[in-house]
Amino acid sequence: MRRIISVLLENEAGALSRVVGLFAQRNYNIESLTVAPTEDATLSRLTLTTLGDDQKIEQITKQLNKLIEVVKVVDLTEGEHVERELMLVKLRAVGAQRAEIKRTADIFRGQIVDATDAAYTVQIVGVSSKLDAFLRAVGELSILEVVRSGVSGLARGEKVVSA
C-alpha cells in the first residue's frame, strides 16, 4: 500500500542524509521525497511516499523516530488528508497539436506557463494519479520533458503536526 509519511526534521546540515540513508540502508523504498523549511526556521518538513504493508510502515516510522534529528513522524494516510503534487511538462506543440494541448490542459485545470513556436510548458497540480492521467491524455509522442515535485500533504481539519 502507498503511504504518505510526513516528517518534521531539525533544520541542520546532514539531517536529510540520515533520513535518506536510513531508507537505503534498511532497504525501504522511496517513491517520492520533498523537503523544504517550514514557518519555524529551525525545522524542515519532509514528505515522502513509500510502499509497504502495515508491519513495514510501522518499522519505517519507528526507525525514523529513532533518528536524533527527527522531531515528529506522521503517517498521513492513516487519516483523512489533502495531498498535492505539482508537475511541469514540456510538450511538442506545432500545428493542430497546439489547440489540442490547450484543451487537454484546460480539462485538467492546468496552465500553460511558457510557450514558444514549437513547445508549450504546462503546469498541473493535483493528486499524483491526476498527473499520471494528464500524461496519458497528451500521449507519449508529444512529451519532451517532465518534472514532478513529489507529493506534499497535510491532515484534514484542525489537526497539525508540530514540534
Next chain:
Amino acid sequence: MELLSGGEALIRALQDEGVEYIFGYPGGAALHIYDAIFQQQAVEHVLVRHEQAATHMADAYARVTGKPGVALVTSGPGATNAVTGLATAFMDSIPMVVISGQVQSDLIGTDSFQETDMVGISRPVVKHSFMVKSAEEMAEVVKKAFYIASSGRPGPVVIDVPKDTTDPGYRVPYHYPESVSLRSYNPATRGHPRQIRKAVDLLLAAKRPIIYSGGGVIQGNASEPLIALAKRLNLPVTNTLMGLGAYPSTDPQFLGMLGMHGSYPANMAMHHSDLIFAVGARFDDRVTNDPKKFCPDAKVIHIDVDPASISKIIPTEVPIVGPALNVLTELLTVLEDRLLEAPELLDRQAREAWWAQIEGWRRHSDFDHDQRHRNEAEAIIKPQTVVQALYRATGGDAYITSDVGQHQMFAAQYYRFDAPRRWVNSGGLGTMGYGLPAAMGVKLAFPEAVVACVTGEGSIQMNIQELSTCRQYGLPIKIINVNNQALGMVRQWQDMQYAGRHSGSVYQDSLPDFVALAESYGHVGLRVTDPAKLDETMAEVFSPALRDRLVFLDVAVDQNEHVYPMWVRGGALCDMVLSKTERS
C-alpha cells in the same frame, strides 16, 4: 569564565564527564588535541598500535563499567580504521564516543590530504554524529554526545573535529553544561502501567512460560529484578549470547544460551513454550532461525527500551517500551499485589509439569552431563575442555573476552557466568580481532581483576600488534589461544554444507610460533598439547608467580571438532544437529 582553546575545551569536557582513559592514535588533524592531552593528567591517553583496537578497548571498557568508552583518531585513515569498532559497538548497543580529527573547515570538500567524510562513512553504524562547527560549541557537543551515547538504547557517537576548531591560538569561555535537552530525543523512562498489568496476567496464566533475556538486561542493569522474577514464579531462563551472566549460569533454573549454538534444553523449552517473556533481546536471526517456524505456541511479552526492536521480527502480544530495570521493578510490584489478592493464581502444578518436561530435555543432552566432548582416548585436547579448564583455574570469577569463531561459542557454552558484565564479546557484528583489545580495555577498567581472552589463532592475528601496547602499559592479561590451525568456524560450515571443501579456511603451516612471538614482545609464552597437562598449564597461567605478566597460552586442540548443538538451517528452534552423527 576560564578561556580555553577548542582542543583544551574538548579535553576539559572529557574530564568533566569523568572520563578516565582515551584510547587513541595521533595524526596531523588531531595534533592540537594531543597537545591539550599532554598538558593535563586527569585523563590518561593509551596509545594503541591500530585505531581499530582503540575502538574495541573503549567499547569493552564501556561493557564492563557501564560508562561510555572514548577513542580518539586522526582524520582519513585513522577515521576509517575506527569504522569496524563503531559498527561493533553499534550492533551491540554499546555507549562509546569516538572523536575523529578532521581537516580544517575551509579544506573540507576539496579532497585535501587525509580528508574523509567521517560523518558520512560512519552514518549507518552510529547512533548519532556531530561535526563541530566552532570552538564555542565544543563543550556542548561533547555533553550531547555523552548523553546520546549512554541514554535510551545506548550506542556509539562520533564527534568529527575540524582542526581549526581546536586551534590553540583561539580561546573561548569554557562552560560545561550540567545537562542537555533535545526536543527530538526523549527515550522512554518507564513502561506503560496497563501493559505491565497485561504482562503480569499473561505470566500468571501461562502453563509453559520461559524468560528469554539479552544484552539489554546487562546494559540496563536489570539483573536483580530479572532474577527476582524468575525465582518468584519458578521460571526457566535462557540468555542470548549477549545476555550471558544476567542470570547466574550455575543456577538450576538456567537452561543455557539459546539459538544457533544454544543448548538443547534451552532451544527445546523455547520451542515448546506457551509464553516467551523477552527482555532486552531482539529476536535476532541467530536466535529465531526461521521466524515463521519460531516457537509456534508461544505468546510474546517483549520489554525493550527501543520500540523499533519490538514486533520487528516476531509479532508481540504485549509490547512494553521502557528501560528493563524500571519495567521489571514495576512488574514485580504489580505481580506481588496480584498474588496477595489472589494467591491461587500461582499454578504450581502446571509449573511442575513444565519443569518435568524440561528436566527430560536436560537429561537427553546438556553440556554438564555430556560425555561427547571429553578428551577422547586422552590423545588430543578438545577445545571445549580448554574452556572448562579455564573455568576451573579462574574459579569462574574472571572477566572473559572472546573473539569470533568456534572458540567463542565454546567459551559461551562452557564458561559459567554468574554475574553480568563478565562476558565480553562481539555478538552482533561478530568482529574477529575484538578479543585482545577488549581484554586490555577491561584490564584498564579493573586492574585488580583477572582478565582472560579466549581466542583462536585466526582472530588473534587480526589485532596481535596490541601485544606491544600491553607491553607499554603493563597489562597482565591472559590470552588463551584455542589453536586448531584453521578458521575453524568457517571450516565447520564447509564440512557441513560444502562436502568438506575447505576453501580459504586453512593456512598451510604458515602460523607463527606464538610462544616465541609473545616472548618477542616481552611477554610470557606457554604451549600445551597434551590433555594430561592442560589443567596444570592453565593453573600456571593464573599462578601468583605470573600475576603481573601477560601470558599467552597456545593450546593445540583437535582440528576436527565442531560446535554443537548446531541448528538445522531454515528450521525451527527444536531442529538441531547434536553431534556429527545425531539430530534432535
